[in-house]
Every structure is written in structure tokens, then in C-alpha cells.
Amino acid sequence: MLRIGVDVGGTNTDAVVMDGNSLLSTIKTATTEDVTSGIRNAMAGAIAAAGVKPRSIRHVMIGTTHFTNAVVERKHLTRVAAIRLGLPAAACLPPMVDWPPDLRAAVGNHRYMLRGGYEYDGRVLSELDVAGLDDVAAEIAAEGIGVASITSIFGPINDAMEIAARDRLLQRLPHLRIVLSSEIGRIGLLERESAAILNATLLDLADLTVTAFGRAVADSGLTCGFSITQNDGTLMGEDKVRRFPVLTFASGPTNSMRGAAFLTGLKHAVVVDIGGTTSDVGMLVKGFPRQTSTTVDIGGVRTNFRMPDVFAVGLGGGSLVSADGASIGPQSVGYRITSEGLVFGGSTLTATDIAVASGKAAIGDATKVAAIPAAVWQRALAAMQTSLSRAVERCRTSAETVPVIAVGGGSILMPDRLGDLPVTQPDHFEVANAVGAAIAQISGEVDRVFSLARLSREAALAAAEAEARASAIAAGARPDSIEVIEREDIPLAYLPGNATRVRVRVVGDLETA
Amino acid sequence: MISRELTEADLHCLEIGAAILGTGGGGNPYLSKLRALEVMRAGHSIRLVSLDELPDDAKVVPLGGIGAPVVGVERIREGREGLRALWALERHLGFAADAIACEEIGGANSMEPLIIAAQAGLPVVDGDGMGRAFPEMQMTTYSIYGHKSTPSAMSDPHGNVVIFEHAVSELWHERMARATMVSQGGSSALALAPMSGAFTRQFAVPGSYSRAIALGAAVITARSQHLDPIAAISEREGGRLMFAGKIVDVRREIDGGFVRGEVEIEGHDAFAGSSGNIHLQNEYLIFRRDGVIEVIVPDLIVVLNADDGLALSTDMLRFGQRICILALPAHELLRTARALEVIGPRGFGFPELPFSTLEDVDTAASAD
Numbered sequence: 064m065l066r067i068g069v070d071v072g073g074t075n076t077d078a079v080v081m082d083g084n085s086l087l088s089t090i091k092t093a094t095t096e097d098v099t100s101g102i103r104n105a106m107a108g109a110i111a112a113a114g115v116k117p118r119s120i121r122h123v124m125i126g127t128t129h130f131t132n133a134v135v136e137r138k139h140l141t142r143v144a145a146i147r148l149g150l151p152a153a154a155c156l157p158p159m160v161d162w163p164p165d166l167r168a169a170v171g172n173h174r175y176m177l178r179g180g181y182e183y184d185g186r187v188l189s190e191l192d193v194a195g196l197d198d199v200a201a202e203i204a205a206e207g208i209g210v211a212s213i214t215s216i217f218g219p220i221n222d223a224m225e226i227a228a229r230d231r232l233l234q235r236l237p238h239l240r241i242v243l244s245s246e247i248g249r250i251g252l253l254e255r256e257s258a259a260i261l262n263a264t265l266l267d268l269a270d271l272t273v274t275a276f277g278r279a280v281a282d283s284g285l286t287c288g289f290s291i292t293q294n295d296g297t298l299m300g301e302d303k304v305r306r307f308p309v310l311t312f313a314s315g316p317t318n319s320m321r322g323a324a325f326l327t328g329l330k331h332a333v334v335v336d337i338g339g340t341t342s343d344v345g346m347l348v349k350g351f352p353r354q355t356s357t358t359v360d361i362g363g364v365r366t367n368f369r370m371p372d373v374f375a376v377g378l379g380g381g382s383l384v385s386a387d388g389a390s391i392g393p394q395s396v397g398y399r400i401t402s403e404g405l406v407f408g409g410s411t412l413t414a415t416d417i418a419v420a421s422g423k424a425a426i427g428d429a430t431k432v433a434a435i436p437a438a439v440w441q442r443a444l445a446a447m448q449t450s451l452s453r454a455v456e457r458c459r460t461s462a463e464t465v466p467v468i469a470v471g472g473g474s475i476l477m478p479d480r481l482g483d484l485p486v487t488q489p490d491h492f493e494v495a496n497a498v499g500a501a502i503a504q505i506s507g508e509v510d511r512v513f514s515l516a517r518l519s520r521e522a523a524l525a526a527a528e529a530e531a532r533a534s535a536i537a538a539g540a541r542p543d544s545i546e547v548i549e550r551e552d553i554p555l556a557y558l559p560g561n562a563t564r565v566r567v568r569v570v571g572d573l574e575t576a
Numbered sequence: 577m578i579s580r581e582l583t584e585a586d587l588h589c590l591e592i593g594a595a596i597l598g599t600g601g602g603g604n605p606y607l608s609k610l611r612a613l614e615v616m617r618a619g620h621s622i623r624l625v626s627l628d629e630l631p632d633d634a635k636v637v638p639l640g641g642i643g644a645p646v647v648g649v650e651r652i653r654e655g656r657e658g659l660r661a662l663w664a665l666e667r668h669l670g671f672a673a674d675a676i677a678c679e680e681i682g683g684a685n686s687m688e689p690l691i692i693a694a695q696a697g698l699p700v701v702d703g704d705g706m707g708r709a710f711p712e713m714q715m716t717t718y719s720i721y722g723h724k725s726t727p728s729a730m731s732d733p734h735g736n737v738v739i740f741e742h743a744v745s746e747l748w749h750e751r752m753a754r755a756t757m758v759s760q761g762g763s764s765a766l767a768l769a770p771m772s773g774a775f776t777r778q779f780a781v782p783g784s785y786s787r788a789i790a791l792g793a794a795v796i797t798a799r800s801q802h803l804d805p806i807a808a809i810s811e812r813e814g815g816r817l818m819f820a821g822k823i824v825d826v827r828r829e830i831d832g833g834f835v836r837g838e839v840e841i842e843g844h845d846a847f848a849g850s851s852g853n854i855h856l857q858n859e860y861l862i863f864r865r866d867g868v869i870e871v872i873v874p875d876l877i878v879v880l881n882a883d884d885g886l887a888l889s890t891d892m893l894r895f896g897q898r899i900c901i902l903a904l905p906a907h908e909l910l911r912t913a914r915a916l917e918v919i920g921p922r923g924f925g926f927p928e929l930p931f932s933t934l935e936d937v938d939t940a941a942s943a944d
Contacts, residue, residue, distance in 0.1 A: 152733040155611050155655025182761045183647050216651050252650045253607070453883075456822060459896045 064121045064573075067106055067285075068501025070318060070494070071098060071127040077497040078105035080113035080120075084325075088112035089494045098129065098272075099279040106283045117284035122573060126292040126318040126500040129272055130265050130308045134166070134362040139271075141210060142171030143263040144203045146196075147256060148179025148224055149216035150189060158214070158256055163363040170264045173208060175199045179224050180216030188216055191224050193231060200235035212263040214244035214256040220512060222246075240266050247309065247368075254358055254367035261364065262309035269308035273301050290539075290573070294370050296321045296351055296499065297506035297570055300538060312361055313370040316343050318499030320352045320371065323468040325502050326489035332466045333455050333484070336495070337473035339381040340395040344454040345373040347468075349548055351570075353458075376454045378447060380473035382414040388443035391417075391450065405431045414476050417443040424475035444478070452481045470495040505573055507535025507545075510566045520563070524552060527567040540571030577630070577675070579623035579699045582690070582789075587612050587622075589792030594686035595887040596791055596809065597784075599876050601859035602683015602709030603645050604889070607652060612687045612694075620694035624702045624785050625675060627777045634674040634773030636701060637662060638718055638725070639692055640685040642753060643763030648684070654733035657765035658692035664729040664737045665767045677701045677776060679716050679768075681784040682709030682859075688765065703780030707907045708876050711834065711858045713753065714746035715919050717909045718771060721779040725749055725768040732760035781907045787813075795885055805885025806900050809878070815904040816934065818863060818870055819852040820845050820882065823897045828890070834858055839893055841901070852901065854879070856890050861924055863901060874911065874919045875934050876904040905934050 070077045076094045080087040090108040095101035102125070110117055133139045145158040158174040159167045177196060178189035203211065211232065215224045222245035229241045242263040248255035273291075280289050290298035293310040296317040304311070316336065323334040330350040336343045346353040352371035359370050377393025381400040384391050396403040396411055403409035405416040406427030412435075418424040420432040420440040455467055467484050469477035470492040479486055491498065509531045513523040532545055549568040582590075591609045594602070616622060630636065639658055641648075666672060676693035679685060681704040693700045705716030719725060726743045730753060738756050743749035757764045771779075791812060798808040810817055821843040828837035834857055841852035847865075855862040860877035863870050871877050879888045882898035893899075910919060911933060921929040 149651070151654045151735070153652035153654070154733075155614060156607070156652055160614065161610055180651075183644075183651065184761075186761075188651065188761070250646060250650050252652055453898060456896045456898070457894075 065115060065119050066122045066124065066501055067109060067120055068497040068499070069102055069105060069123065069125045070496035070500055071102060071125065071129065072315070072496070073128060073132060076101040076105045077494045078109035079494055079497045079501055080109045080115065081498070081501045086491060086498065087115065089491055089497070091494065099275045102276065102279045103283055106279070106285075110283070118286055120285050120287055122287050123280050123285065123289035124292060124298060124500040124503050125276060125289060126314050126496055127272075127311060128315050129311075130268065131312050131315075131361065133265060133268055134261060134364075137166055137169045139268040140169045140264045141267045142173065142206075142208050143260050144173045144175065144199065144208050144211040145256070145260045146175045146177065146199060146211055146213045146228070147215075148177055148191065148213065148228060149252075150176050150178045150192075152180065152188060152216055153252060156253065159260065161253065161365065162257070166362060166364065170260060171208070173206065179228065180218075181221050181224070183217060183220070185221055191227055196228055196231050197235065200232050203236060203239065209238070210240045210242070210263045210266050212242045212244065212256070212259040214252070214259055216252060217250075218243070218245040219248070219250055219255070242266070247307070249367055251358070251367045254365050257364050258309060258366040258368060261361070261366070262307060265308040266305070269305050273304050277301070290503070292318055292500050292503045294368060295354070295506060296503060298503045298539075298573065303538075309368070312368060313359075315496065316345060316373045317352050317371050318496045318503070319343070319470055320345050320347055320499065321350070321502060322495030322497070322499030323347070323470045323489065324350045325498055326470075326491060326495060327466075327468050327487055329466055329468060332468050333458050334468045334470065335451060335455065335474070335477065336471040337469065337476055338379045338471050339397050339400055339473060340377070340379040341375045342378050342451065342454065342471075342473070343373045343375050344458050345371050346458045351548060372458070374454055374457050376450055378414065378450050378476070380413065380415045380476065384412045384414060384417055384443050386412070386439075388417070388439035388441070389446060391443060391446050414443070414447065414473070417447070418475050426475070447476055448478050448481065451477070455481050455484065504570045505535050505538050505540035506568060506570045507531040507533070507538060507540065508566070508568045509534070510564070512564050515563050520552065523563065523565055524550065524567070527565045528569070531567045531569045535569050535571050539574055541574040542571070545569050545571035577625045577699060579625040579629075582622040582624060584613060584616065586789050587616070589789045589796060590686060590785070592792035592795050592887070593788030593790070594681060594683055595889070596878055597707070597788055597876070598682035598709040598887065598889065599859045599878060600856060600888070600890040601711065602680060602685065603648065605684045605687055607649065608641075608684045608687035608691070611653070611655065612691050615691050615694050622690045622694045623699040625699040626702050627780060627782050630675065630701065630773035630777055632772065632774040634776070635671055635770040636675045636677045636773060636776045637665065637673045637770050638677040638679050638705060638716070638768040639689050640679045640766060641688045641763065642713070642730075642757050642766050647762030651733070651761060651763060653763065653765070656695065657731040657733060658688060658767065659695050660731040660735065660737055661729040661765050661767035662692060662696060664731070664739065665727065665769070668727060668729065668739055669770070671770060673698060673770060674773070675699050675701050677771065677780060678704040678784065679713070679718070680704060680706045680709055681781075681788055682706065686785075686788060692765070700785070701776060701780060702785045703776070703782045704784040705780065707781035707784060707910060708874070709859055710919060713750040715923070717779050717781060717915065719746040720915050720918050721909075723769070723771050723775060723779070728753070728766060728768045730756055730760070730764050730766045732764050736760060779909065781909055799885065806880055806882075806902065809880070809885065810902055813904045815878070815902045817900060818903045819843060819847050819850070819865060819901040821847055821852060821899070823893060823895055823899060826893050826895060835890060837890070841899065844898070854901070857924055858890070860890070862921075862926075862929075863903070869929065870937055871903040871934060872921055872929065872931055873924060874906040874915070874931075876906060878902040878904060903934050
């Protein structure tokens with residue numbers, strides 16, 4: 064299937080054209096102010112280089128940091144009515160209590176706490192405060208707020224009260240757009256609530272962005288549909304992105320790791336993505352990034368999304384090197400490397416200069432670094448080796464030898480071996496993100512509590528798998544390509560009826576007509 | 577009583593210091609720090625009073641949270657559970673508290689007494705009942721040295737309050753309190769029978785808050801000056817770096833509500849060629865180097881992330897992490913024969929292992 068993968072980053076917009084498993088063309092362009100013209104340029108360039116007709120492209124897969132950047136830069140955010148159900152519990156910590164004040168102000172600081180919610184064992188914590196909801200509806204109308212988030216205590220165990228509250232609000236305010244926390248996150252009230260509020264504040268931007276992406280695809284003469292990649296490396300259709308923009312937050316590192324897996328053919332490996340200032344290190348398991356189990360900070364807000372477990376170290380192509388070579392980073396000249404690095408005629412000793420001086424890389428003017436004593440660049444190479452080795456060691460999950468894959472623009476810094484681990488640098492390493500987008504699949508997930516009083520464990524797992532498959536097929540997966548990539552069941556203590564939480568995730572290839 | 581008022585910066589330091597003194601357990605102090613900050617911003621002042629300031633006849637109420645961590649992060653406290661428990665106890669016994677005492681400085685329970693005391697307009701004693709974290713209520717110096725912690729009062733977010741009139745032993749009190757906590761939804765606050773000022777001066781581990789705050793401050797300062805936070809901690813606490821290396825195996829299992837497990841570490845740098853092992857039961861209890869015990873409970877075993885000096889709790893340990901293991905001496909109150917019956921190796925199911933202090937292990941090593 065002929066398709067285009069696009070990666071829209073803060074600095075570059077890259078595109079690749081792929082047919083099945085072969086890469087026909089790659090291009091790197093600058094990200095434009097309006098974003099969409101950059102996407103158009105990149106797609107046009109990649110299509111021309113591949114020598115194919117635009118109409119023969121069957122699908123476009125886009126990876127974007129647009130929504131993450133909006134939160135980080137506090138731009139394009141809309142006001143949200145943040146509603147929590149759970150009083151009297153949690154009264155002491157209102158919604159957004161641990162947010163940076165400027166972000167709280169950007170989303171309007173409209174917070175409402177009402178009675179409602181559940182106990183850990185499914186008992187009702189408080190009956191839903193319907194009259195209170197009606198008051199909130201009146202205030203939302205008076206304030207002219209267009210989006211709301213609803214978070215109930217223990218909502219992930221039982222979402223009935225969040226749904227009831229949504230239905231009540233919609234009776235009064237049919238056009239209000241509402242995000243439920245149970246659709247977004249896991250146990251951990253503040254983190255899940257914050258994620259739901261962030262999602263709500265991005266809904267308007269999601270509409271604009273999806274519409275603009277659609278226009279860019281159509282304007283490029285393509286007649287196919289497009290999808291956007293999410294945190295787990297699989298695709299979301301337009302409608303899902305409009306509802307859950309927050310699920311794109313970590314798609315950047317995910318795409319680079321998935322791209323690295325594809326470019327090398329490796330499914331178990333450590334991926335090191337070396338940029339200008341930092342290196343992101345993560346572990347691939349069965350071709351997908353291992354996910355984190357702890358909280359993740361986005362724009363100063365703690366959330367508990369399932370995100371790739373990526374460890375960042377302050378080492379990149381622009382990292383500053385001390386005169387004796389003994390220490391490197393975390394300070395960096397960043398994107399100014401092409402004017403400030405020695406090999407580019409600047410006056411700052413950077414990690415890139417060390418790579419050139421040692422003969423590992425041929426960039427810029429090597430004569431500018433000829434005077435660096437061998438002892439200095441050897442010491443600096445050793446320091447880089449140590450720093451990367453430590454990061455890779457952190458990510459390894461077992462003592463068994465795994466290969467290391469180096470991608471990203473700064474990966475010229477990578478030594479041939481890290482400790483006992485072999486290092487590979489694939490062709491096209493500089494567009495790994497766009498490749499990751501182009502190979503993205505469709506997923507289906509079920510994460511639900513089953514009662515094993517009447518159902519056997521095997522029957523519950525089978526039921527969950529069937530449900531996950533059905534949801535993947537509904538999202539556009541080809542049925543015969545679906546495989547299970549995660550399956551776990553966790554017995555829940557103290558719950559009646561032998562309750563067990565079952566989580567099954569499946570992925571399959573995109574079905575194209 | 578002369579008291580010292582805590583600042584927001586002190587609370588940030590306390591969060592770090594309390595996690596270090598948690599020796600792997602005690603719960604994450606983050607949410608309770610947020611609550612303390614909110615109470616402070618609402619105009620309440622958090623005041624510490626040193627043990628020396630307590631009059632003999634002062635009435636000091638030990639107070640803290642009791643519950644399951646997974647409930648604590650989802651059904652967050654209403655905020656005045658502890659205050660209701662304190663008031664109910666005062667009414668029941670017909671007294672007025674003069675100060676609040678902390679039971680456990682390690683982990684989340686370091687913050688709880690500060691929050692309640694600020695709301696009640698009372699000072700908090702600069703001391704605690706553990707000098708670290710332990711899993712159960714009867715493991716405080718207060719209980720060990722004869723304080724009878726009933727009558728006590730327990731409250732939940734709904735406003736339910738239970739009085740425990742009498743327990744025949746501290747262990748029975750612990751069992752009944754835990755059962756009631758479960759029925760209240762898995763997270764409650766508990767105020768214990770008051771102690772006299774004289775008893776508190778004698779049997780509280782002194783200076784716990786100042787110590788935890790100073791520890792946190794040392795880490796923050798070292799980090800901002802790009803110095804080694806691990807050296808800063810050892811220096812402050814008279815501690816010793818016992819081991820540095822990489823985790824090569826972590827095994828954990830749930831057993832009767834407790835997390836038990838073993839951590840294997842491969843030595844690096846000065847410890848290359850050696851292997852380390854930590855036995856954990858909610859907290860880190862025993863550290864062995866090449867099979868020989870070097871630190872054992874109640875002395876403190878602190879596991880720090882080698883990169884940033886942050887304390888790692890037992891649930892944060894992972895294969896491949898580079899860690900440093902520090903040993904800090906337990907307070908003398910925790911090292912007496914009477915204390916060791918409850919919180920020494922015997923109290924955790926190792927009657928065959930003698931307790932030898934860090935200092936003894938040092939002496940034995942230098943005699944070799």
C-alpha cells in the first residue's frame with residue numbers, strides 16, 4: 064500500500080513515501096508558521112521524489128507535537144469548566160491545585176466540586192448532586208464556557224456517575240462538549256483529572272488542526288484519508304483526534320522508536336534518539352515502546368497517561384564540552400550549532416566538534432578542529448560513552464544482551480559499542496519519526512473489571528480479547544492482521560464477586576479499500 | 577512555648593527529607609505536602625516547638641493517617657478528618673490538647689500532624705515516634721516505652737468518628753484500627769490518647785522535623801551547586817556510603833498486606849567485584865555485602881538514585897538503575913533491648929539475627 068508518513072516537529076517537518084515495507088523517498092523541510100503549508104511542502108517533495116502520482120497514495124499518517132506544544136507554550140487553549148464529583152472527599156485539594164498559575168489562568172480556573180463518586184469497593188461515596196449540577200450548568204451558560212471535564216472519584220472502577228452527570232448537563236446545554244476522566248486515565252485522582260482538563264482545553268484546537276490537516280491533504284491532490292499517531296504508536300482517526308487530542312502527547316518519541324524498529328528490523332532493542340540538546344533513550348519490546356507506570360510531567364502538570372518510558376540525558380550534538388574534554392553538557396548551543404560550533408566557523412567547543420576531531424564524523428570544516436589535542440577528544444569521547452551507557456543501562460529490562468539503535472540528527476556521536484552492547488545506526492536514521500508514523504497500525508484496547516463469580520478466568524480473557532478485536536476492526540484494522548500485544552489480569556482485593564481487572568491490547572494493519 | 581513557624585520552602589525540603597527517612601516506605605509525601613501548602617495559604621500557620629519547651633504536664637496528642645496508598649491517591653482526604661478525630665478525643669476525655677506529635681517522620685505521615693495542628697491552632701512537637709518509617713502503629717517509641725494509645729478516635733471523610741475505648745495491647749489497637757479503616761473506605765485519620773510533656777520529652781525521637789527539613793535543604797543546595805547530594809546527606813547525618821552499583825534483580829511479592837522482596841545489586845566504582853543484597857518488607861530492612869550483614873533494622877537503609885540523589889521507595893526500584901546505599905544510625909531510643917523486641921530483626925521475623933549497630937560493624941571490620 065502506497066502511503067505517506069509525516070512528522071511535524073517544532074523545527075522540521077519530515078515526510079516519507081512508503082510502499083509496503085519499502086521506503087521510496089524521504090524529505091526534510093522546515094516547519095512553517097501556519098504548519099499546514101509546511102505539511103503540504105513536505106508531502107509534495109516526498110511524492111515528487113518517489114515518482115508516484117498523488118492519486119495513487121492510499122493513506123497519510125501524521126505525527127505531530129502540535130498539542131503538546133500548545134500546552135507547553137500556553138497557546139490556543141480554551142476555558143474549561145472543571146467539574147469533580149466526590150465531595151466530601153478531596154475537598155482540601157481542588158482541581159488544578161498543583162498546576163503552574165499561568166496555565167491555570169489560561170484555562171480559566173473554573174473549578175466545581177460536587178457530591179458524587181464511589182468508594183474503592185464500588186460502594187457509592189455520595190449520591191450525585193443533581194441540583195448542584197444544574198447550578199453549574201447555569202454558571203457555564205452565563206460565563207459562555209464551551210467545554211467541560213467531569214471527574215468522579217473511582218471513576219475508572221465505575222463510570223456510571225460521570226455518564227449520568229454528562230447526560231444531565233447535556234439536557235441543559237446541548238452544545239457543551241464534555242470530557243469524562245474515565246475515558247482518559249487511571250486511578251490517581253489529581254493526575255487523571257488534570258489529563259481530562261488538558262484534553263478539554265485542547266478540543267477547539269483539535270477541531271482546527273484536524274480540519275487544517277484535512278485541507279493540506281486535499282490541497283496536495285490526494286484523495287485518501289489521513290490519521291494521526293497517538294502515544295502508543297498506533298493511529299487515531301479524525302473523529303478520535305477531535306475528541307482525545309491529549310492522546311497525541313508522546314507520539315514524537317514513540318514514532319522515533321517505532322521507526323528505529325522498522326529501519327533495523329529489530330523488535331527488542333534500546334533506542335537512543337540523539338538530538339541537539341538531549342538524547343531520549345527508551346526500550347522497544349515486541350516492536351513497541353515500553354510504557355511508563357509512573358506520573359509524567361507535561362507543561363508543568365502531573366498526569367498518568369500511558370506514555371513511552373523515555374529517559375532523557377543532557378547530551379546532544381550541540382552540547383558544550385569543557386576545555387579539557389572531561390565534562391559534556393547539559394548546556395547546549397541547541398539549534399545554533401550550525402553557527403557556533405567550531406567546525407561551522409564558530410568559537411564554541413561542542414560534542415559535534417569532538418566527533419569530527421576524532422574522525423567519527425565528517426561535517427563542516429575538519430581543519431578547524433585539527434588543533435584539538437588527542438587527549439582532549441579521547442577524554443570527551445569517553446565521557447559521552449559513559450553518559451550514554453548509563454542511560455541505556457537504566458532502560459534495559461534484563462541482563463540479556465540487547466542491541467542499541469541510534470537515530471536522530473545527533474547520532475553521529477554514538478560509539479560503535481556501549482559496554483557489552485552492539486550499536487547499529489540504520490540508513491535514513493534522520494527521518495525515523497516520519498517512518499514511525501508511516502508504519503503505524505490500528506489498536507483496540509479493553510481495560511475493564513470482570514466478575515469471575517460466574518465466568519472463568521479464561522472466558523473473561525477471551526471475552527476481553529474479542530471486544531478489543533472488535534474495537535480495532537471498528538477503528539479500521541484488517542481483521543486477519545490483528546494480534547494481541549498485551550494481556551494482563553489483576554485480581555482486585557476486597558471487591559465482592561472475585562473481581563478481576565483485565566486489560567487486553569491488540570494491534571492490526573490499516574485496512575484500505 | 578517558643579515556636580518556629582515553617583515556610584513553604586521548609587515544606588518542599590521536608591518532602592525530600594521525609595522521603596529519605598522513609599527508608600523505602602511510608603508513602604509518597606507529595607499529596608500531603610500539597611494539602612499542607614493549601615492550609616498555609618488559607619492563613620493557618622504551621623509552628624514547631626522543640627521538646628525542651630514542653631512543660632511536664634503539657635498534653636501532647638500523637639496523630640496521623642492510616643490507610644491503603646492506592647485509596648489515598650484517589651479518594652483524597654476531605655481535609656479535616658484529623659481535626660474531627662482530635663476534637664472527639666478531647667470531648668471524650670475532657671481535656672484540651674497543648675501540642676500535636678508526629679508518629680512517623682518517614683514518608684506521608686510527616687505532613688499530617690502539621691496540617692491538623694495548623695487547623696487546630698496548636699504547635700507540633702519537633703520529634704516523632706520512629707525517626708524513620710515502620711509499617712505498624714505499635715512500632716513507635718511512644719508505645720514501646722509504655723504509652724497506652726487508647727482511648728483514641730478515628731475519622732473518615734464523611735464525618736464518621738469511632739472511639740476506641742480500650743485495647744488490651746498496642747497490637748490489638750493496631751488490628752482494630754486497621755479493620756475500622758477498611759470499613760471507612762481505606763483511608764482515615766487517627767488521634768491517640770494524649771501523652772504528658774514529660775513523657776514526650778523523654779521518649780520522642782528528638783528533632784525529627786528539623787532533621788528532615790535540613791536533609792531536604794542539603795539535597796536542594798547540593799543539586800543547585802552541582803555538588804554531590806549523596807555526600808551532602810551522609811555528611812549531615814553521620815551516615816556512611818555502604819554500596820554503589822547497579823540493580824541486577826528485583827523480586828517483590830504481596831504477602832498479608834505487606835510487600836516483601838529482595839534486591840540484588842552489582843557493585844561499581846569502589847565496590848566493583850562485590851555484590852549487594854537488600855531484604856525489604858515495606859521498608860528496607862537488611863543490607864548484605866557479599867553475604868555478610870552490614871546494616872540491619874532499626875538502623876536506616878536509604879536507597880538513592882545515583883544520578884540525582886533522590887530517595888527511591890521500594891516500588892520505584894527497577895532493573896538497571898544505578899543506586900547508592902547509605903546507612904544512617906538509628907536513634908538510641910530505637911536501639912535498646914526493649915525497642916529491639918518490637919522493631920529489631922526479631923520484630924520482623926528474624927529472631928536468629930542479632931542486631932549490631934553500624935558502629936559495631938565498623939569496629940569489627942577494622943579489627944579484621
